Amino acid sequence: MSDTRVRSSLVGVVVLALFSALFARLWYIQVASHEQFSTAATNNSVREIVEPPVRGRILDAQGRVLVDNRVGNRITVDRKLSVTERQKVLQRLAPVLKLPVKTLDARAGDRRISPYTAVPVAYDVDFATLAYVSEHRREFPGVRAEAIPVREYPNKNLGAHVLGYLGEINPTELKAQVDPTQYQLGDKIGKSGVELTYESDLRGKPGLRQVEVDATGRVLRPLKTRSSVPGDDVRLTLNIDVQRATETALAQGITAARESQDFANRDTFTKLKATAGAAIVLDAATGSVVALASQPDFDPNEFVDGIPQARWVQLGAKENNLPLVNRAVAGQYFPGSTFKLVTAVAALNSQIINANTLFDDTGEYRYPTDPKNPFRGENANGRVNLSRALTVSSDPYFYKIGGDLFYRQKHGQPGGDAIQSAARDFGFGQPTGIALPTEGSGLIADAAWTKRMHETDPKNFPFADWLPGDNIQSAIGQKDILVTPIQLATAYEALANGGTRFSPRLADEVRDVNRKLVRSLDPITAGTLSIPERSTLMSGFTGVIEDPKGTAVQAFAGFPTGLAAGKTGTAQVAGKQNTSWFVGMTPAVNPKYIVLAVVEEGGYGAQTAAPIVRAIMDHLNGLPQAPVVNIAQRTRG
Amino acid sequence: MAIVVSDRRARLQESPLRHLDPFLFGAPALLAALGTLMVYASTRHKLEAQHLDPLYFVKRQIIAITVGIVVMVVLMFIDYRRLRELSLLGYGATILMLLAVLKVGASVKGAQARFDIGAFQLQPGEFAKIFLTLVLAAYCTRHREEMGARRLVVAILICAVPLGLIILQPDLGTDVVLMAMVFTMIMMAGARARHLVVLLLLGLTVTVGAVQAGVLDQYQIDRITSFQNLNADKQGTAYNQKQSILTVGSGGLTGKGLFAGSQTNGAQVPEQHTDFIFTVVGEEFGFVGSALVLALFAMIVWRTSRAARLAQDPFGSLCCIGVLAMFVAQVFENVGMATGIMPVTGIPLPFMSYGGSSVIVSFACIGLVGNVRMRRFS
Structure with a gap:
């Protein structure tokens, strides 16, 4: 082989080697390890x-x-x-x-x-x-x-x-x-x-x-x-029409109250502040919320584009009465006389009384160990039985129940905590579980609670012991009994339907965009309780509206008979005007709806809350609607 | 009349055009066409983003290819043996241009390697390739006796002048390609084996020396050292090569499809339309496309080697060998850099990379080889 041939072959071999190296390398990165590079390239360039x-x-x-x-x-x-x-x-x-x-x-x-x-x-x-x-697209490129x-x-x-x-x-x-x-x-x-x-x-x-x-x-x-x-x-489960009627009645009732006299202040003429309120309509059979309103309110549209800071501050300001707070579930108030339902059931359960037990209401009640400091009622109602005591809202009748139960408690007899346990049976002291945020628990004070509070905060709670006055005041929904409007409504609902306490239902169906049912939400029973002497209680509550001596008779003037029962409540709040309550049921027999209204600093229950409930009931029963007025009623009830 | 026809046929049979090699011209044409498409794929998004004509680079590349083909055709019509006499002129012109570019050339990315003539740039380093081939082939084949030490030294000196000027630009890539070309030519011209060993050592010494003596800029040294450690720097040369390998690798067996390469569309590879044009093929046409490109280059190399073997005289043969060595070195370096087996030295892929000088010189080389081949009988 000539020298030139050898050299050409050498060049040929080198060229072949170089090309082979390139082919091998390409095979290695493009085929053998393709996966790895492919992933890296994707991460390089794909965004989500x-x-x-x-x-x-x-x-x-x-x-x-x-x-x-x-x-x-x-x-x-x-x-x-x-x-x-x-x-x-x-x-x-x-x-x-x-x-x-x-x-x-x-x-x-x-x-x-x-x-x-x-x-x-x-x-x-x-x-x-x-x-x-x-x-002007040209002026605004992009x-x-x-x-x-x-x-x-x-x-x-x-x-x-x-x-x-x-x-x-x-x-x-x-x-x-x-x-x-x-x-x-x-x-x-x-x-x-x-x-x-x-x-x-x-x-x-x-x-x-x-x-x-x-x-x-x-x-x-x-x-x-x-x-x-x-x-x-x-x-x-909300009904727009009922909701509108409820809100209108509540707003009108509050406006009317602001023009009316605070009768609790007997020294001078002062107008009611009626700072805020709430109203609820529940379906008695299913626990569904038909209407739920709170005043003052707000327009959710304001939040759609992001609420301006100044407006947000305004909505959160105390002097504007906190419009964002849903008082129907978050407001916690003394229930006043509306609580007498619980006391009555407690008394019957513990057999301190029966339906016919008569009590002479002299306008006051003295606890045996401390007769010098009587607990006073609004009027002297004379001899009253349970039904009558509810109708005329006799405080001494219920003071006595509180006092007698305290005596049992003190002497270690069973059933001494009947009020507190009945309250818990009715769902007080715990959230109802309604599908709304910021729900309050309320408070049912008892001996243990008093002791605990005294131990943690002796300055504000100077007494470690549960005293007679505590139990006696609890009997009429004062002292350390706090309830939310929704709790009170569900309690009366249990009375109305014969003992089923619901966790209020707000929604009953969820459907997708194609109207296909995703899930349905059944009524939620939170508990059942037996209600003794239900007819007696109902007749007492019907009397509130229909009896000439009934506390809300004026508010329901002209309302068809047999169509409503209810209870007024006037809770005293230290440093503030009274909280005005009314819980109604319509119709009076086998009630279909529970209607509740509460107005902070609204005066007597019969004065401000009852007319609101009446207006809502007018709507529910298809009766002619009249603007809500304030009733110049001077009884606490 | 019949006589006239037969006379014309006889003339045609004598004509060198009868011995044209279709493969020799077909492969570069295909590569140039594919290259133009790849230039488009890799530049259209960037140009659109700047509200420029997305065909800007494509149009210029087509002009360069046209000029290249014209130069190729013109070169073929001049008998290559006459080029022998002209070669010294071209060589002299190249030296002058290389000198001038150092003085007045435009500086791009740290290298002073080109003139701006109107909208076009001229890179004398590219032209040095073909003129050095011619002048070296001419010198080596002027005497019949074998390459002695003295003639070898003269040959080396002839090469050293342009090589030295190019390394001053500094353009290491072109120098490496030229050295490979010169070495192959001298070897095939019959230099003694031991001389060749000395030459090989000398080439290595010069390269290492250049790196050591600081003739090269730091960026060029970085390119070579960063080749060892691809994760060393984020935006520099290593990044460039890492993205390049990733782009080719992500193409897989058959590629992501024309205009569907995410790396290419995303401009993830710097200098993609020039030195890294191969990555576009790799990503969008995968291993199949890459192999096809290599096969086309192999075809050119094969036809060039045939032309060298069939050449009528040693000058023609050596010219072809020079071109062959140059193409092999350039393809290996370019594709090797894109796939990560060679360090990054900025040299274009013949026929495909965007750049007028490179395209024109590549076609001129084909013209030279075609010239030698078609005159193998005359």
Whole structure:
């Protein structure tokens, strides 16, 4: 072989070796370890954008819309604009949107917005603005209008405390989520009311859009999209008409009270403050909430675009009587005479009395060991039995029950804590479990509680012992008995339906966007109790309305007979005007509805609360409606 | 009339055009076409983002290819033996251009390697490839006797001048390619084995010396050292090569499809349309496409080696060997750098990388080889 041939072969071999090396390397990275590089390349360039789902609606019992979504428009600014371009556009946009440039700039730079989507700078703009921006497109490069669902409460303040409102999710709420992929910062979440308690039904599932981005983060093309799943519709047991009637009656009653005299103050003429109140309508057979109102109220629409800070402070201010507080479930009040239902049942249970036991109401009651300090009632009602005592709201009758039970307690006889245990049977001292946030527990004080409080806070609780006065005052719903309106309503509901205590039901059905039933919510029984002498009690409560001496007879003047029973309550509050209560049942026999009203600093029960209940009952029974007036009644009841 | 026809046929049979090699021209044409498509794939998004014509680079590349083909055709019509005389002129011109570029050239990414002539750039280093091939082949084959030590030294000196000027730019990649070319040519010209060993050592010493003496800029040294440790720096050369390997690797067997490469669309590989054009093929057409590109280059190498063997004289043969060595070195270095088996030295992939000088010189080389081949009988 010649030298040249050898050299050519050598070159050939080298060339072959080099090409083989390249082929081998390509095979190695493209075929053998493809998986690894493929994954790395995907991580390099694929970004995920979360698309929020459309929230479910909230409907009333008849399917009428309480909370809806309407199509709103928001203005977005393209991320692809350079900083100077964006600045120029925002400066031109500011006067059109009537927003300061600073605000727009801050919104455009919001880091919570996915960097792969256009940034919204103005939410829910009106049509005129929208038209202007689209007509002057050249002046606003990169500016676009997007249709978005906007939460809408078409009835404004109606049912505000039940419906609640939305707000941006905060880090704590985000952390508390079981499935963190369902929310991200900037998302709206239910903050109160049904919007909060049925959040998981209403929310829906966010969609996911994968996009390919370049090395600088610009979006190149969409990859795959998983559509969002709209939230489910929640049907409440609330009835819009009853709710409206309830709210109107409550508001009118409060307005009327503010023009009326506080009869408890006998020295000078003072008007009632009637700072706040609540009203509830329950379905006696199912425990469903038909109406639930609290005053003062608010418009949940204010929260839709994020509530301005100043307004938020206003809504949370004490001098404005805390409009956001749902007093129907969160308000805790002395029940006053409305509590006599519990005392009566306790007395019958412990056989201190029977239905016919007569008591001479002389206007006061003296406890044997301390006859010098009598417990006074409003009037002397003469000889009364149980039914009569309820009708005329005889305090001494019930003082005696409290006193006698205390005597038993003191002497170690059984049944001495009958009032407290009956109260617990009726559901007091614990939340009812209604699907609304911030529900109060109330308080049923007893010997153990008194001792505990004295030990932890001896300054405010100077007595370690449960004294006769404690039990006697408890018997008429004073002292350390605190109840929420919803607790009191469910207690009277148990009386009305013969002993079933419900956990009030607020919603009965959840349906998906295709109207398919997701789940139905049955009435929830929280407990049952036997109610002795039910007919006696009912006749006593009917007498409240129908007997000439009944405490609420004036408020129910002209109301058809047999259609209502109830109990007035006037609770004394240190340093404040009386709390005005009325719990009614309609009709009087086999009641269908429980109707309750309470007005803080509203004076006597018969004066302010009873007319409110009467107006609601008028509506429930299809009777003609008259504006709620304040009754110039001077009996405490 | 029949006589005229037969006369024309006879003339045609004598014509060198009858001995054209279709494979030699087909492969570069396919590579250039594919290259243009890849340039488009890798630049359109970036250009669109800046509101520029997405075909900007494509149009310029097509102009370069057209010029390259014209140069190739013109080169073929001049008998290569006449190029022998012209080669010294070209060589001299190249030296002058290399000198001038150091003085007045535009600096791009730390290297002073090109002139800006209007909207186009001229890289004298690229032209040095073909003129050095010609002048070295001419010198080595001028005498019939074998390559003695003295003639070898002269040959080395002829090469040392442009090589030295190029390393001053500094353009290490082109120098390495030229050295491989020169070594192969000298070897095939019949230099003694021990001389070749000395030469090999000398080449290594010069390269290492250049790195040590600080002729090279830090970035070039970094490129070579970072080759060992790809995770060393985030945005520098190692990043470039890491992204490059990732891009080729993510293509898989058949690739992600034309315009569907996420790495390419996302501009994840710096310098993709020039030195890293191979990564576009790798990502969008996968192993199949990459292998096809290598096969096309192999085809060029094979046809060039045939031309070298069939050449009528040693000058033609040695010219072909120079071109062959240059293409092999350049393809190996370029694809090797894109796939991570060679350090990053900025050299283009012949016919495919965006860049006028490279494309024109590549076609000129094919013209030279075609010239030698078609005149093998005349």
